[in-house]
């Protein structure tokens with residue numbers, strides 16, 4: 169799955185920018201990723217709930233809201249109530265992540281938990297049993313256009329193993345520095361959903377960029393399955 173991040177889009181034309189990846193066929197995004205930043209949890213400020221509510225009316229592509237905010241326990245359920253498909257909060261910011269996941273699901277969205285590059289996954293494995301998505305940050309949250317941090321792929325591999333062995337039931341999502349040079353290693357590590365800002369909205373044709381990234385990820389993931397099959401004696 170490909171989730172273009174509108175952080176790299178033209179903020180004066182957000183509706184059109186979403187529509188450009190909301191067509192039919194291969195050029196259609198699976199989700200559109202919306203980065204909400206409060207200037208406190210991260211040193212940058214973007215948009216909040218009123219803008220997200222408007223964006224929800226611009227297309228039928230599900231919105232994936234990534235909340236880089238303090239006190240998500242208080243603010244995140246409002247995004248779910250408004251119709252966001254997936255609402256992700258930061259593990260480092262949530263006070264009661266299990267209750268928060270329950271509140272998000274009760275309000276009608278999927279619940280996502282994100283970890284910054286230096287946050288270990290081990291501390292959150294039990295909590296992740298209450299979540300639908302794990303968002304592994306592959307840059308320090310706050311800005312688009314940064315370089316991919318390959319070390320976070322160990323967390324992707326661990327999460328993939330936990331899902332494949334039935335210990336967790338969630339989608340593994342990655343965010344930061346995903347482009348045609350980095351998507352294959354992320355796919356091989358076991359990512360299900362790839363957020364890409366600069367690589368999609370920096371391209372001449374965002375829809376074509378979505379299709380190209382998806383194809384690259386699918387063929388790299390195919391190689392991973394092939395290698396796994398051979399290891400299991402099925403290949």
Ligand SMILES: O=C(CO)[C@H](O)[C@H](O)COP(=O)(O)O
Nearest residue numbers: 309310312313344345365366
């Ligand atoms: O959460 C984010 C930054 O905090 C963005 O989603 C992310 O950086 C996407 O942009 P790019 O693909 O350009 O790295």
Ligand SMILES: [Fe+2]
Nearest residue numbers: 173203234343
């Ligand atoms: Fe993000």
